[in-house]
Structure formats: C-alpha cells, structure tokens
Amino acid sequence: MQTRSTGSSISKIVLAGALVFTLGCDNRVSIDRYAPNSQSVSKLRSLLEESGDEDLDGDLDGDLSEESGDGGARTENDSPATNPTGYATLRGQVIIRGVPPANPELTVSRDTDMCGTSAQDLQLVVGANGGIQNVLIYAEDIPEAWCNPSALEVSEDFIFDQKNCVFLTRVAAFQTSQKMKILNSDPKGHNTDFSPRFGASYNQLIAAGGYGYYQTEAEEKQPVSVKCAIHPWMQAWLFPRSNGYFAVTDAEGNFEVPNLPAGVKITLRAWHEIPKYIQNVTVSGEKQKWSKGRFNRTLEADGVLDLSVTIDAGEFD
Amino acid sequence: MKFKTETNNSCFRFGLCLALAVGMLGCGNETLRFHLDMVWIRSNEDPEVAFQPEQLQNLSNVLGAVFGTPNKPHVLQDSDIGVEKLVNRDLLQLAAGPVWNDPQGKSHGLYRKHCAHCHGVSGDGAGSTAAYLNPYPRDYRRGIFKFKSTPKGEKPTNSDLEKTLLEGIPGTSMPSFVLLPDDEIAALVDYVKFLSIRGEVERNLVLELSDLEEGELLVSDETLEDGKELIQDAVSFVVNRWSRAESKVAIPAACPSSADPRTATGEEMERSITRGYHLFHGVIANCFTCHGETALGDGQLDLFDDWTEELQPKDPERHAELMSLAQRPQPARNLRPRNLRLGIYRGGRRPLDIYWRLINGIDGAKMPQVPMVDPNDPGKPGMSDSDLWDLINYVRSLPYETLSRPAYQSQTDHVQLTKPL
Numbered sequence A: 001m002q003t004r005s006t007g008s009s010i011s012k013i014v015l016a017g018a019l020v021f022t023l024g025c026d027n028r029v030s031i032d033r034y035a036p037n038s039q040s041v042s043k044l045r046s047l048l049e050e051s052g053d054e055d056l057d058g059d060l061d062g063d064l065s066e067e068s069g070d071g072g073a074r075t076e077n078d079s080p081a082t083n084p085t086g087y088a089t090l091r092g093q094v095i096i097r098g099v100p101p102a103n104p105e106l107t108v109s110r111d112t113d114m115c116g117t118s119a120q121d122l123q124l125v126v127g128a129n130g131g132i133q134n135v136l137i138y139a140e141d142i143p144e145a146w147c148n149p150s151a152l153e154v155s156e157d158f159i160f161d162q163k164n165c166v167f168l169t170r171v172a173a174f175q176t177s178q179k180m181k182i183l184n185s186d187p188k189g190h191n192t193d194f195s196p197r198f199g200a201s202y203n204q205l206i207a208a209g210g211y212g213y214y215q216t217e218a219e220e221k222q223p224v225s226v227k228c229a230i231h232p233w234m235q236a237w238l239f240p241r242s243n244g245y246f247a248v249t250d251a252e253g254n255f256e257v258p259n260l261p262a263g264v265k266i267t268l269r270a271w272h273e274i275p276k277y278i279q280n281v282t283v284s285g286e287k288q289k290w291s292k293g294r295f296n297r298t299l300e301a302d303g304v305l306d307l308s309v310t311i312d313a314g315e316f317d
Numbered sequence B: 001m002k003f004k005t006e007t008n009n010s011c012f013r014f015g016l017c018l019a020l021a022v023g024m025l026g027c028g029n030e031t032l033r034f035h036l037d038m039v040w041i042r043s044n045e046d047p048e049v050a051f052q053p054e055q056l057q058n059l060s061n062v063l064g065a066v067f068g069t070p071n072k073p074h075v076l077q078d079s080d081i082g083v084e085k086l087v088n089r090d091l092l093q094l095a096a097g098p099v100w101n102d103p104q105g106k107s108h109g110l111y112r113k114h115c116a117h118c119h120g121v122s123g124d125g126a127g128s129t130a131a132y133l134n135p136y137p138r139d140y141r142r143g144i145f146k147f148k149s150t151p152k153g154e155k156p157t158n159s160d161l162e163k164t165l166l167e168g169i170p171g172t173s174m175p176s177f178v179l180l181p182d183d184e185i186a187a188l189v190d191y192v193k194f195l196s197i198r199g200e201v202e203r204n205l206v207l208e209l210s211d212l213e214e215g216e217l218l219v220s221d222e223t224l225e226d227g228k229e230l231i232q233d234a235v236s237f238v239v240n241r242w243s244r245a246e247s248k249v250a251i252p253a254a255c256p257s258s259a260d261p262r263t264a265t266g267e268e269m270e271r272s273i274t275r276g277y278h279l280f281h282g283v284i285a286n287c288f289t290c291h292g293e294t295a296l297g298d299g300q301l302d303l304f305d306d307w308t309e310e311l312q313p314k315d316p317e318r319h320a321e322l323m324s325l326a327q328r329p330q331p332a333r334n335l336r337p338r339n340l341r342l343g344i345y346r347g348g349r350r351p352l353d354i355y356w357r358l359i360n361g362i363d364g365a366k367m368p369q370v371p372m373v374d375p376n377d378p379g380k381p382g383m384s385d386s387d388l389w390d391l392i393n394y395v396r397s398l399p400y401e402t403l404s405r406p407a408y409q410s411q412t413d414h415v416q417l418t419k420p421l
Helices: A002-023 A038-049 B002-026 B038-043 B053-067 B089-095 B110-114 B158-167 B182-211 B221-243 B266-280 B287-291 B316-326 B351-360 B385-400 B411-417
Strands: A086-097 A105-107 A118-120 A136-140 A158-160 A171-175 A180-183 A190-194 A202-206 A211-214 A224-227 A235-241 A246-248 A254-262 A265-272 A280-283 A286-289 A294-298 A304-312
Touching: A038 B053, A038 B221, A136 A171, A136 A235, A136 A254, A158 A171, A171 A246, A180 A202, A202 A211, A246 A254, B038 B182, B038 B316, B053 B182, B053 B221, B089 B110, B089 B182, B110 B182, B158 B182, B182 B221, B266 B287, B266 B385, B351 B385
Parallel strands: A086 A304, A158 A180, A171 A235
Antiparallel strands: A086 A254, A105 A118, A136 A246, A136 A265, A180 A211, A190 A202, A190 A224, A224 A235, A265 A294, A280 A286, A280 A304
C-alpha cells in the first residue's frame, strides 16, 4: 500500500515536471537554424545606432562578406552624375509559345442568378494571335526628376468596376495621384478588400449600384491581391505607382510605355499573376534570363524600342 | 517505519530533481530566442532560387541587432526612428525575461508568466497550449489586431490593447487581467507592441530580401550604407504606423435621441430596431450575406482569416510543408462570422464597440466597413449616421428575441423570423 503510494507520488512529481516541460516555455524543436550571431549583432547594432555619417571601422563580419556581388539593382538608378538626354518609347508584344494551360474552373457558391452557375478563373488570357493579356511591364525606381511631366500629371479617377461577379479590370495599375473609383454594377452587394504593403488598406462594402473611393499615399512594389469576401472566387490585382511608367498588355499582348527617360540605364520589370515575376523569356529570338523579372535598357532619345517577348507556356503551369 | 520514511524522502528528492531536470531541459534560457517566421520566408522565396543560409543568418543578425532577445529586448537608439516613443525600455524589461520576484515583491518576466504559454515567446500565437484552444491564440507578428477603434490597416491604440487585457475577449480563451496592477498592464501592452513591431519588421525585411538579387545580403560590408538605409526604412515604416494610431480613431457620429437607448421611448426603440432589421437584410449593408438570414453566423462558412489563409496555398504539398514550418496547431479552422444571437461580443458589448466594428470593419477577418452616404452625391447608396445606430440597435436586440432562447425555439419562430418584425 505504502510502496504504491510512494510510486504514485513519484509519478505525480515526474508528471509535474513533464507539465513544466510542456507548459513552462517555448520548447519546440527549432526549424529555424539561424540563431543571431552575437558578434555580428553588436556590429550591426553599432552601425545602426551610430550618429552622423561617420564610417564604421573594420569589417562588419568576416563570414558576412564572402559574397560581394555588385550591389544588385539597388544603386543602379541613383547615380546623379548622368541625366536623361530626352525621352523615348518602349513598346512591344508578349506572346505565348506552346499550348496555354487551361484556367481552373471556379465554384460559384452563391448568387448564381447574378454570377452565373459556372465560371473560369481568368488567370491566363491568351488572344487569337497568342498574345498574353494582363502582363504588367513597369519601370522601377525612376527618380522624379527624370520623369516626363506627362508621367506625373494624371489626376482623373481610375475606374474599377465589377459586374456579374467579375472584376472588370484584372490588373488595375494606376497612379497614386489618381483616385480609384470602385463601382458595383451588380444588383447585390460586393465588398472590395485589399491590403497593400505600403499604402492604405481598404475593405469596404460596395452597395448594389453604389461605389466607394480609394486613394493611397504610397506606391507599391508588387501588385496586391484584390478579393471580395461575399464572392470569394473574384480576383483582381491592384498596382498603384508614383509615376506613369507602367503598362498592362491588351488582348493581343501589346503594351506601350511612352516618354521614358532616355540616355540613362533604366530597370524594367515584367510581372504576370501566375509566375509572378517573369524570369524566362525569349526576346527577338534570343533566350534571356530576367532575374526577378528585371531587365535593363538604355533608350535613345526620341527613339522607339520594340520588344518582341516570347514566353514558354510551361511558365504558366 | 523510519526506514520507509527515508525511502519516501529520497524518492521524493529524486523525483523532485528529476522533475526539475525535465522541466529545465525545455527552458534553456540561454538558447531561448525569437524565431524566424519560416512560413513567410518560404512563401516569399523565388520559385527557382531558394534563399541562401547566409541570407537568412544575416536576416537573423539584423533582427537581433534591432530587437535583442527574449531575455534582453533592445530598443533601437535612433531618435529619427523613434522606437523609444512607442515602447518604454524599463517596462519592456519588466515584461521580458524569466519569471521571478525581486526582494520588494515586484514581478518580473510578466510576458512569460501570463502570455507566452498561449501566444509563444516570439508572439507567433503558437505557444505550448495553443493547440487546445478554439479560437487559436493571436499571432502578433503580422501587426494586425481585430478589436480596436481604428480602421483596417491601422494599428490599435494603447487603450485598445489595454481594454483587451483588462476585459479579455469574451467567447475565446483570452481571460481578463483586470487584477494586475496598472504598471504591469502597461508593461504587457508595450511588450505586445514590441513583439508585433519585431514580427512586422521581419516580414517586411523578408520581402526586401526576396526582391534582392540571388544570394545578396540585406546588409554586408559592401552594401553598408544601402543596407543601413534599408533596415532603417523597414523599422521606421512600422513605427510610423503605430505612432499615428491615435490620430486614426473613429469618432462616433451623434446618436439621435429617438435611437439612443438612454432617451428613446419603447415605441421609438422598436421602430429603430425594425429599421435596423431592414438594413441588416438589405443590399446596402449586406450583413446577411455572411451573418446569415437568421443572424446565426451561418452565411459564409468557407473562408479563412488572414492569419490562416497564408497557410492555405492551393497546392496540397505546399500546404503540408507550410503547416510543418509553422509548427502551428491543427486543423486550420474556417473563419466563422459571429452568431449575433448569443449576446457574446468579442470586441466589447457597448454600442460604441459595435459602432467601431461597423465603421472600421474587422481587420484580418474579412468584415468590411459599411458604405456611408456621400453628402456631395445624393445618388450614392449608403448608410446615414442614424442608419448606423438603427443597425446597432437591431444587432443588440437579437440576443433577446425569442428565437435566441433555445428553450423557446420552434418551427414557428423560424417562420416568424423571415418576415419583418
């Protein structure tokens, strides 16, 4: 009897220990193997907390600096030494090579009287000529001083409508100087919901036949997903920019970005909602790698650069 | 007898040591650290080129430099960024670290004492007890909080977070901490803000990292100045959002006396509730689409909230991978629109609280802002201020309808409910 009670008290204590073990702290097996390195931490901290612009003495850390690279695209456009020699146009066409994959079927779960009973998720829209619609081409980090006035002065409302439970503009690129007018041309309510990283968030119910306004103070680096919680299959992409140097390809895959700064190297990016950044392309018959969708060009003043871009259908799987 | 007692004692000592040993194995304070958000890192990886270990080590070092460790949280010394204006260094230290009492009886390690077992040491909402709770505890690292006085995308104010701590969240496992002294509540508010800022800065730095060229570090000897600027921008962006919260509080519109519960006559209140009923079911406010025709919260059942959605990519293999990276309790649960007949209001039961839910929406949970009329455009469908109060009165009346009392539920109630009051 006594032995048993001793045994059970031990097991109680062990259990209590186990409980401490489970509850006492964060004891998960770490899947992140990157404990901060105390030496690097203190060096980084003094870098961040130094006052003024004095240079930091010595190495940041031996093991941090093996890879030097060329600073990537971060500094390329910042050089004040060169200035644009004029303006030029970039235009072109984006064509698919091969059989485009079928778009997924959507489940229309409510309001079938208004939304129809079946629909396709129009992720990939390919014209009769193989042109890919809704490819976004934009110039990155163009200093305001380089911009042609025509790329800055736009102020009319950007119209963004929805009808039969479809956002009528799939890729809504506009300028931060514009107000976005979100319409609802359906007889029932929609809600338009997006959470940009830099600009203001929005989730407003748009009454049947009504509208709402969105205006943002900041441009985005990447398109932002737009959804409707009432009809969750609806999808669009939002892309506010501080200048007009962007274009979305039309039904034939054509795009045109006029008045780009010429005589200076500019970085352009290409994006589509399936692969996100378009990285593997053939430009005028030559295979190119656009790492993270980036490609650099220096345009000639008053010139027109025509880009014929082909993308393998496999990129859209 | 004597012998047996000794056995008992030694057994007891042995057991105690064992218990302590087992307990301490898990609590290696030296190794306790803020974990990287591996789900977010994986989700933002280039499909063709994975992040290099050096890049992630660099990210972890940067976060360590800016935010310190769970035992020694750091407040970045840079008055231009102004972290110190948001969180008080001394309060932070009171909330951080292991649990102990000083000789004056003051409690230290408040976060681990009261919060970490559910919300996790890093504030990831995946503490040891998280798996047993429904809903799962909040992950602070996205910087999104549901119950607050500010609109979607804006941060909660100090009083919003205080209210959550003091009152708890009814209908969830979040208890009230009303018995804690004021300075302890203030310390916990600051520490939660600190964890949230740390988490959101991490997310933004991961996005910056994913935008850099292959293998490039956030900051290295070759990119010192650019890297410094990038980190400072990421921190001050989040800090600015928190700093402006107070200026974003929605100030309620005046409630007409005929809809004010304190002044309206019974008849006026009944009319206000009837108007609210029609608004609830109309195509302007559209409440019924999610909360259901009967307000039982059964209108839209297959969505996920923002925290869970991130773990739900369409590809099942990817989903399984993210779930294992998240080390998050399973299963992922759908977002449930609130059953408005229960009389349980997570964000508070005052008319003001419901006003804030309607006018601000609920961040992270799909609930949109109601559309308001535009004084400059009489053609625009929307709700007026008095419409809002009617809707609030209707919502507040729902728990008292006969149907809401299970003992009285019958077929006739159901029929009755589908027509106007």
